[in-house]
Amino acid sequence: xxxxxPGSSRPRPLRGRPDLHTSYxxxxxxxxxxxxxxxxxxxxxxxxxxxxxxxxxxLVILARGCALAIGAIGLNLVTGYAGQVSLGHAFFVGVGAxxxxxxxxxxxxxxxxxxxxxxxxLWLPAAGAVAGLAGLLVxxxxxxxxxxxxxxxxxxxxxxxxxxxxEWTALTGGVGxxxxxxxxxxxxxxxxxxxxxxTGAQQTYLVLFALLCLFALGGRNLARSDVGRAxxxxxxxxxxxxxxxxxxxxxKLAAFTVSSFYAxxxxxxxxxxxxxxxxxxxxxxxxxxxIAMVLIGGVATISGSIMGALFLATLLRVTxxxxxxxxxxxxxxxxxxxxxxxxxxxxILYGLLIVxxxxxxxxxxxxxxxxxxxxxxxxPFSY
Amino acid sequence: xxxxxxALFGGLGQGSAYALIALGFVVIYRSTKVVSFAQPSLMVxxxxxxxxxxxxxxxxxxxxxxxxxxxxxxxLLAAGVERVALRPMVGKPVFTVAIITIGVDIVLRVIVNRxxxxxxxxxxxxxxxxVVTVGGIPLQVRFLAMMAALTLVIAALGAFFRYARVGLAMxxxxxxxxxxxxxxxxxxxxxxxxxxxxxxxxxLAGMFVGTSSGIDQNxxxxxxxxxxxxxxxxxxxxxxxxxxxxxxGLVEALVxxxxxxxxxxxxxxVSPYVLLLLVLLVRPYGxxxxxxxxxx
Numbered sequence: 001x002x003x004x005x006p007g008s009s010r011p012r013p014l015r016g017r018p019d020l021h022t023s024y025x026x027x028x029x030x031x032x033x034x035x036x037x038x039x040x041x042x043x044x045x046x047x048x049x050x051x052x053x054x055x056x057x058x059l060v061i062l063a064r065g066c067a068l069a070i071g072a073i074g075l076n077l078v079t080g081y082a083g084q085v086s087l088g089h090a091f092f093v094g095v096g097a098x099x100x101x102x103x104x105x106x107x108x109x110x111x112x113x114x115x116x117x118x119x120x121x122l123w124l125p126a127a128g129a130v131a132g133l134a135g136l137l138v139x140x141x142x143x144x145x146x147x148x149x150x151x152x153x154x155x156x157x158x159x160x161x162x163x164x165x166x167e168w169t170a171l172t173g174g175v176g177x178x179x180x181x182x183x184x185x186x187x188x189x190x191x192x193x194x195x196x197x198x199t200g201a202q203q204t205y206l207v208l209f210a211l212l213c214l215f216a217l218g219g220r221n222l223a224r225s226d227v228g229r230a231x232x233x234x235x236x237x238x239x240x241x242x243x244x245x246x247x248x249x250x251x252k253l254a255a256f257t258v259s260s261f262y263a264x265x266x267x268x269x270x271x272x273x274x275x276x277x278x279x280x281x282x283x284x285x286x287x288x289x290x291i292a293m294v295l296i297g298g299v300a301t302i303s304g305s306i307m308g309a310l311f312l313a314t315l316l317r318v319t320x321x322x323x324x325x326x327x328x329x330x331x332x333x334x335x336x337x338x339x340x341x342x343x344x345x346x347x348i349l350y351g352l353l354i355v356x357x358x359x360x361x362x363x364x365x366x367x368x369x370x371x372x373x374x375x376x377x378x379x380p381f382s383y
Numbered sequence: 384x385x386x387x388x389x390a391l392f393g394g395l396g397q398g399s400a401y402a403l404i405a406l407g408f409v410v411i412y413r414s415t416k417v418v419s420f421a422q423p424s425l426m427v428x429x430x431x432x433x434x435x436x437x438x439x440x441x442x443x444x445x446x447x448x449x450x451x452x453x454x455x456x457x458x459l460l461a462a463g464v465e466r467v468a469l470r471p472m473v474g475k476p477v478f479t480v481a482i483i484t485i486g487v488d489i490v491l492r493v494i495v496n497r498x499x500x501x502x503x504x505x506x507x508x509x510x511x512x513x514v515v516t517v518g519g520i521p522l523q524v525r526f527l528a529m530m531a532a533l534t535l536v537i538a539a540l541g542a543f544f545r546y547a548r549v550g551l552a553m554x555x556x557x558x559x560x561x562x563x564x565x566x567x568x569x570x571x572x573x574x575x576x577x578x579x580x581x582x583x584x585x586x587l588a589g590m591f592v593g594t595s596s597g598i599d600q601n602x603x604x605x606x607x608x609x610x611x612x613x614x615x616x617x618x619x620x621x622x623x624x625x626x627x628x629x630x631x632g633l634v635e636a637l638v639x640x641x642x643x644x645x646x647x648x649x650x651x652x653v654s655p656y657v658l659l660l661l662v663l664l665v666r667p668y669g670x671x672x673x674x675x676x677x678x679x
Contacts, residue, residue, distance in 0.1 A: 085478050085481075141660065141663065141664060144663070144664070144667045145663060145667050146667075147477065147478065148418045148477060148478070148481060148618065149614060149618070149663065149667065149668070151418070151478070151481065152418070152610050152611075152614050152659070153614070153659065153660065153663055155607070155610065156610075156611065156655075156656035156659050156660060157656075159607075159653050159656050160653050160656050160657065163647060163649065163650065163652070163653040164647075166647070166649070167646075167647030167648070167649075167650075284607075288485055288489070291482060291485070292486075295482060340493075340497065344493050344496075344497065347489060347493045348489070348490050348493045348494075350489065351485075351486045351487070351488070351489030351490035351493070352486065352490055353486075354482060354483065354485065354486030354489075355468050355486040355487060355490075358472070358479055358482060358483050358486070359468070359471050359472065359483070362475075362479070
């Protein structure tokens with residue numbers, strides 16, 4: 001009880017009562033229980049140690065998963081937290097990817113735009129900023145529209161963006177040709193090349209994992225702030241939100257801008273892992289994959305976005321490794337007697353997963369985690 | 384002038400096919416308040432069914448029988464999808480349901496693409512690229528057929544909603560689901576029926592889309608042209624869907640004929656989306672859509 005007495009400026013949490021918060025500051029803290037603090041720390045260490053435990057090909061997949069997770073967090077901020085359905089995420093990912101590639105491209109190359117800014121510390125924020133600016137430009141349309149109308153307009157945005165990427169060959173290299181991705185170089189350290197201690201894949205993974213941690217904490221911090229709470233208010237009931245003084249236009253602008261910033265960063269990082277950008281990749285399919293990550297992971301949760309992205313990023317590899325052994329009629333390459341290739345199976349799986357998760361567990365993987373946690377909280381009693 | 388009239392005619396013809404798909408979207412939207420993103424896969428499924436039934440040397444059925452059969456099959460498929468994937472979601476947020484239809488679309492499309500294979504499949508239509516010349520302007524017969532089909536479908540749908548008991552039930556459900564339920568209307572079967580109608584229309588449109596050029600694994604994208612169409616017309620307006628479809632077809636054909644080179648080669652294909660942005664900036668609920676009234 002000392003914590004509640006006047007004069008004690010920093011109330012101390014009570015032992016054994018993690019959910020008992022004695023001040024608003026403690027309740028609204030970034031990680032507000034000891035369990036969360038220890039869990040996140042353990043996960044961060046374990047994630048970093050994975051670089052040593054896994055083979056390089058798995059690390060490439062996981063590095064891609066980290067980049068996708070940043071994009072998924074971005075989509076979750078606008079769609080999950082702020083409730084503005086966006087099917088246009090792929091467009092902003094593309095804007096980021098091309099900003100970074102053009103910035104770090106070779107100025108001597110006559111065919112492609114290249115500015116020779118090769119350091120990640122410069123091109124990564126720039127990629128985010130340009131994509132964020134694109135989001136800011138699109139957002140006024142979004143503030144006029146609601147629900148499904150918005151979804152369809154953002155879908156149109158993907159088609160328009162794809163067209164621009166295809167036709168602007170000085171920037172993108174054109175269909176089927178593409179261009180090299182941004183230079184993997186951070187403050188002079190060429191991490192993709194490998195060193196005496198670690199291979200290039202291990203270093204790339206570590207860089208991306210560190211960035212994911214940074215952006216995840218940033219996302220969580222935004223979600224708990226007044227901006228984040230305004231997002232939730234607009235999502236839950238926009239009229240009520242505007243009555244209690246939330247500026248709808250500004251909130252939606254903020255949501256789209258931040259989300260597009262994350263998408264741009266995701267796009268730039270994706271092509272650090274896969275060092276080749278093809279203009280056809282930023283299509284509706286990519287947008288739907290991001291939607292799937294958010295839904296399978298968990299709507300309006302940062303940890304869920306990460307789980308969903310890693311889950312979908314590893315799905316193809318898992319289907320390639322495991323399924324052909326179990327089911328002989330499914331193979332990686334199309335043969336005469338194969339029923340489906342693993343790529344087709346993967347596509348079917350993520351379509352099915354969207355449907356099954358939405359029907360059976362709308363809170364996604366995060367919801368499953370909550371159930372497990374609650375089971376062990378009450379164990380051995382059922383509640 | 385002949386060039387302009389040619390574009391006008393082709394646009395209206397292609398627009399009729401878009402309008403058929405758009406009608407399917409609107410029928411589903413009116414009864415369930417959901418935009419079904421599964422229409423592309425249903426459209427391709429219908430076209431593939433026609434192709435398997437009527438194309439090639441060993442065609443199972445004559446073309447004129449194959450089309451209604453394919454429409455029926457696709458309608459049944461659509462109703463099945465509704466029963467399995469969407470009925471459990473009644474009352475959930477519309478966005479969630481819309482995303483489910485995306486999931487359904489992905490699954491169906493992989494299966495249909497597996498059936499289509501890597502080559503282009505013909506749908507076995509009797510028109511091909513044959514032309515009749517009216518007043519010195521060559522008109523493709525397949526476009527005439529599309530317009531005729533659209534006119535027939537509009538008349539049939541109009542009569543159905545106006546005179547049939549089930550049509551009345553569907554209108555009642557569109558108006559107010561709970562009151563319809565209270566009047567003894569089986570809202571569930573109304574949902575299934577709207578999906579079936581939308582599936583059949585998508586199959587018909589898919590057959591038309593496949594005429595002359597055939598269908599391949601990327602044909603599904605054409606169905607998304609109906610989205611600008613329904614949004615321009617307004618999501619819940621049948622007349623709007625028809626107007627929207629025709630407008631989209633016209634704009635696409637005119638842009639394809641007159642586009643300046645700096646916009647890029649295939650700008651015509653994305654021009655409907657530009658139109659969509661412009662219309663929505665001026666009228667957020669489309670040209671004929673009902674303005675949403677919110678109770679505070």
